Amino acid sequence: MSHTDPPPGRRRGAARPQAAGAEGGRASARSSGSVTLDDVARLAGVSPITVSRVLNRPELVTADTIEVVREAIARTGYVPNLLAGGLASRRSRLVAALVPTISHSIFAEAIEALTDRLGEAGYQVLLGLSGYPAAREDDLLAAILSRRPDGILLTGINHSPETRRRLLAAKIPVVETWDLTPTPIDLLIGFSHEKVGRAVADHLVGKGYRRFGLVGASDERALKRRKGFVAALAAHGITEVESSSVPAPGSLRQGREALARILDGGFRPDAVFCSSDAMAHGVLTEAQARGLSVPGDLAVLGFGNLDFSAHTHPALSTVGIDRQAIGRHAAEAMLARIEGETVAEPVIDVGFTLIERAST
Amino acid sequence: MSHTDPPPGRRRGAARPQAAGAEGGRASARSSGSVTLDDVARLAGVSPITVSRVLNRPELVTADTIEVVREAIARTGYVPNLLAGGLASRRSRLVAALVPTISHSIFAEAIEALTDRLGEAGYQVLLGLSGYPAAREDDLLAAILSRRPDGILLTGINHSPETRRRLLAAKIPVVETWDLTPTPIDLLIGFSHEKVGRAVADHLVGKGYRRFGLVGASDERALKRRKGFVAALAAHGITEVESSSVPAPGSLRQGREALARILDGGFRPDAVFCSSDAMAHGVLTEAQARGLSVPGDLAVLGFGNLDFSAHTHPALSTVGIDRQAIGRHAAEAMLARIEGETVAEPVIDVGFTLIERAST
């Protein structure tokens, strides 16, 4: 049923221009009234499947037909329905990304890179905000899997057993990001936070600093950096480390307050390592407010190399992460997996760079 | 076809526990093999539509039945398919949001508030990043409308005729945000940027400042603020305004550089109004680097009241916008419209607050 006329003389001649939904048609009560593939097909004088091919696999259709169909699409103002398409083809062309927050730009940029790359390939990104202790991750994941994404990106490597189970059951590519682990669910793109901590400690000790402050957010990755930092200091025989924890993700304000707490507690560090550049900026600010000179009285080192970090006064030493590379690699790996190609590098260590500026 | 056994004794007894996809079944070549509503229904001994109701309109089903069905769902690990559901019900439970960027937290927070509120109502947010001169808005919109969102949020009020046409044709609620206009497409939630500019000018003039610098990003809303600012200054008889434009969105770095340009150009303002707090922070930083005292030598005023603004040194005077209110109101208005309720206030002016801190 539904399309009544068998294409007569072959295209062009068959096309009786007609407004969509005009005709003697009985628009079934449930129909949305909007233009469908069938409407376009009828106007173009071809079968619906041909219209579908023009849109999705034009290499299978002759140039003439493509032109006729394109014109019919333009005339009707047809907008494909990806819900229907996805249902039929079992490819939603949707990729989900779960991040704790986008308000702090460390994740935002990776997401933007991911979105850009996937957009080029015709995919869209469905964003899930899990909040900081990833409390909602489970429910969120359930909601997201209902959309049948073709792939999913997660932040971090610690997921509840329930989450792992669901991901495995979904049988789609999974990319974990921002950390490394010997037991990834599937794909993995990150770097070693513990090594970051060690590298920072070695650097600071090498420059002669001996009394350390640590200003860290309480998220799992910051804790790993701390662990590496403390371990490396211990290896240098240094145990004098005063630390102050704040709730993730950590802001300039919290950096200021943390330094104030450390100083007011009587400890007088000569260097402070912060778990984010925003907090380091706060430490810088508090130091300045107290008339301490940086790095003379106090060295400060951050994490993230955000866009402002090179331009604070003094410029902030920090650890640079190629955030866009994380997003880009995630997109590439996911696309490859979706297309059924074998992924050359299922685990990518994007590394980090210790960036020495004026604050140390 | 498809479900073979008519529910015999009435529930419970009928449930023959069976792994999903076991049975003598001929899984049609196209089936995904994953658990469907029918599988759950068979296990629970009810019809598929009843399972659907348990999930979507449980108030229509008795407690007993709900329990049996819930158990079957748990046992099978059923994950609903919203592509199919959306196609059948013509409600995707998806809301699209188009913003220039999420890397700068001014939009990110509004999006988070939107996402939270909509999430409670069972909707998810599909994010579209249009980039700064909203170059991609048209294509992006086309891609997004293919998903049949139930509503859409736009940033700003200037859209191409093509965009307007498409939005109107989609027949879904549209919320424009971050600005006001007498001719909204549908719903509108924002505030007057020109009034912001005027209020800032009045404030600064009132405090005795007379020579003004203006550091502005070149996006349309920042230009409106500038216009209001300049107009109000003119009303006070002040025409000595030196301005410096930077590409949107504007960063700390650009703030520093802009102040440097103004100062090196020989103009010596006693107050600078910046189009974002990030840039104002940069101006603050450059002033400090040059040994200028703020506000003694130079007053600085930003825009946005971001989380760091109260904690810079000196604390930054700025214009506060209730960003979460924008997201929340947008969500509420959209939900009301989707549910078919009449929207009490289709246009909401969330206003702004001039926040006076130490930098002026």
Place this chain on the structure above:
DNA sequence: CGGCGTCATGATAGCGCTGTCAGCAGAAAT
């Protein structure tokens, strides 16, 4: 000139779900 492969297009049959209306208890009304 018949056989066969290739290419463009079409017919059919779903993908997994929900709108709609019908049916059938049991309770309430007469």
Place this chain on the structure above:
DNA sequence: ATTTCTGCTGACAGCGCTATCATGACGCCG
């Protein structure tokens, strides 16, 4: 006892698209 109503459940028929296989036209070969 009969009627009417209410509340719960089910059968059916799609939603708009695409996977799959079939078909017909054409060119090429021996």
